Amino acid sequence: MDLQCFLCCRAALLLLLMPCGLYCMSVHILNEGPMYVIPGSSLVLEARIELGPLERISLVTWEREPESGVGSGKEILATCPGSGSKCAGKRPNVHGNMQHQKTTLQINGYSSTDSGVYAVMVTDQRGVNTTAHCIVRMYEAVHHVSVSINVSHSSLICGEAWGTDPHFSWLYERVAISQAVGTVSKDGTTLFVTRKPFCGHFTCVVSNKLGYSSASFSAAPCETEGRGTTAAVVCLVLLLLLVGGVLAFLLWRRHRQNRRGQWLHEHLDEAI
Structure with missing residues (x-):
């Protein structure tokens, strides 16, 4: 009798020391947060559920609340029975799905009012809830550069x-x-x-x-190489014009002197 009592106490102690072996449900949202969704597109959230050997899913609930915590409070978006594959969406553009140990929430035509903290809550057969969260925000265009x-x-x-x-x-x-x-x-x-x-x-x-x-x-305007080249060309042209003018003047003066000397020579010949 004492041996039987000892074995029962030992078995109970082992069960207390290993609660996760039997009841250790967990849920994880696969999307990395925070998520940013382009307005008008679809938001899709996926979550995976891990169960212990003695657990089964009774209900899955998708919820949303404002990220600031100020507003109308939590909004239930969809509920999924543990045994079924279809979920009941609370709005026409909200759809849910449940397959094995994976649940999906889809919101079509995403708008700014859909931003906030999303939660998936899984309830087991004992009424115990396990929850995971994800922040979803609206994708904003670039402003004020x-x-x-x-x-x-x-x-x-x-x-x-x-x-x-x-x-x-x-x-x-x-x-x-x-x-x-x-x-x-x-x-x-x-x-x-x-x-x-x-x-x-x-x-x-x-x-x-x-x-x-x-x-x-x-910044200040740059003096480019093109401008420097143009200025150099202009200076060169002016210099050539100046040199050409001087040469033309010297040739004209020499020609005039030659004609004057010839005239004086002819005049002296006539006088003699």
Whole structure:
């Protein structure tokens, strides 16, 4: 009798020490958050459910609430029975699906009102809930691009207001930046100008999936080689004209003197 009691106590202790072996349900949303969704497109969230050997899914519920926590509170989007594959959406554009231990939520025609904190709550046969969360935000276009100068570091800094996933690129006189002009930081926001002198027209272009916007900075005008060549040509032409004029004047003067000497010689011959 004492041995039987000892074995029962030992078995109970093992069950208490290993609760996850029997009841250890977990749920994970596969989408990495925060997610950014383009307005008008579809939001698709997927979650995987892990069950213990004595657990079964009773109900799956998809919910959403404002990220700020201020608003109308939680909104139930769809409910899925544990034994069925179809989920009941609360709106015409909301669809849910349940297959084995994977559940999916899809919202068509995404708008700003659909942003917030999404939660998938899984209820087992004992009424115990397990929840996973994901933040979803609206994909924003690029806004208010600006370029400022840091004179002390000979650099230009490009800024953008609140666009999603902005990508920065630089142009110099409408051409991509070369090493002869400067170098760009890893994030693309700063252009370190190495060109001397610091002159010309610089443009920062910020783009994402919804388009692009740009801003420019104009330094002092550069004296290009073309202008220097033009000035040299003009000076050379003027010099040649001047030299030609002088030569023409000397030839004219010499010719006049020759004619005058000839006239005097003829006049003396007639006198004799």
